[in-house]
Amino acid sequence: MIEFRSVTKTYPDGTHAVADFDLVVPPHRTTVFVGSSGCGKTTLLRMINRMVEPTSGTIEIDGESILDRDAVRLRRSIGYVLQNGGLLPHHRVIDNVATVLRLDGVPKREARDRAMEVLDVVGLDRALAERYPSQLSGGQQQRVGVARALAADPNILLMDEPFGAVDPIVRAELQTETLRLQQELHKTVVFVTHDIDEAFLLGDQVVILEKCAQVAQVGSPSEIIENPASDFVASFIGTERGARALRTKQTDRGTVLVDTAGRTQGVLVEGAP
Numbered sequence: 001m002i003e004f005r006s007v008t009k010t011y012p013d014g015t016h017a018v019a020d021f022d023l024v025v026p027p028h029r030t031t032v033f034v035g036s037s038g039c040g041k042t043t044l045l046r047m048i049n050r051m052v053e054p055t056s057g058t059i060e061i062d063g064e065s066i067l068d069r070d071a072v073r074l075r076r077s078i079g080y081v082l083q084n085g086g087l088l089p090h091h092r093v094i095d096n097v098a099t100v101l102r103l104d105g106v107p108k109r110e111a112r113d114r115a116m117e118v119l120d121v122v123g124l125d126r127a128l129a130e131r132y133p134s135q136l137s138g139g140q141q142q143r144v145g146v147a148r149a150l151a152a153d154p155n156i157l158l159m160d161e162p163f164g165a166v167d168p169i170v171r172a173e174l175q176t177e178t179l180r181l182q183q184e185l186h187k188t189v190v191f192v193t194h195d196i197d198e199a200f201l202l203g204d205q206v207v208i209l210e211k212c213a214q215v216a217q218v219g220s221p222s223e224i225i226e227n228p229a230s231d232f233v234a235s236f237i238g239t240e241r242g243a244r245a246l247r248t249k250q251t252d253r254g255t256v257l258v259d260t261a262g263r264t265q266g267v268l269v270e271g272a273p
């Protein structure tokens with residue numbers, strides 16, 4: 001469990017990025033921070049692994065303040081996936097993945113063997129292991145980024161807009177892959193996005209943020225869609241625009257669900273579990 005208590009962050013130039021933020025991030029679940037550009041999502045994420053230090057307040061992991069932990073060790077014990085993969089361009093795929101293990105003192109041979117296994121986990125062909133990042137597609141690079149973050153088998157995985165730079169089809173593939181991985185691995189995932197659909201797809205807990213990381217609403221996707229806490233939330237998630245409004249329509253074959261533009265979105269299955 002990760003717990004933020006009255007956390008604030010003011011950068012040295014006086015920018016208030018986070019004001020008085022409280023949140024419990026439950027273990028083995030995916031929590032998504034979603035909000036507009038500049039609302040403080042990345043700052044929140046980076047405070048968890050001490051890439052950014054809070055100005056005040058505390059962050060605890062399993063009841064222990066992260067300030068009592070060695071910053072470098074803490075950072076290495078937490079997986080971190082960046083938007084552009086953040087891979088080392090002059091290192092082969094396999095060495096990019098094995099780096100964290102080598103830093104942890106795992107012998108080279110063993111680190112490479114384990115890195116190969118992680119490539120399997122994220123669905124990357126082992127044949128790509130000897131390539132350099134520039135010889136991979138954007139989607140493959142992102143998978144290597146995820147593999148690298150998972151290599152040391154961390155309990156916590158931080159993902160900062162990891163699929164922001166890939167095209168919509170690859171993005172959908174990577175989202176599905178993330179759901180599959182999470183069903184298998186049960187990590188505590190904290191995921192940042194500005195895409196509400198991605199947040200609802202991946203999040204067990206979704207945190208909608210306004211400026212200075214003010215929490216507009218926290219809840220499961222269904223709680224938020226069924227009961228938006230404010231006009232801001234309703235507008236952000238699209239209920240106001242009717243983007244999530246569906247109505248039923250009778251056809252010869254049964255009942256279908258139709259969106260506001262009249263497009264059929266699905267078939268209503270009576271009595272399904």
Ligand SMILES: Nc1ncnc2c1ncn2[C@@H]1O[C@H](COP(=O)(O)OP(=O)(O)OP(=O)(O)O)[C@@H](O)[C@H]1O
Binds near residue numbers: 015016017037194
């Ligand atoms: N190192 C820094 N120095 C000064 N201000 C910063 C620094 N990093 C971020 N900020 C500012 O803090 C605020 C929050 O930034 P942050 O990157 O956390 O937001 P974000 O929600 O992740 O944005 P985006 O979606 O655009 O990545 C913004 O106003 C930003 O300009």
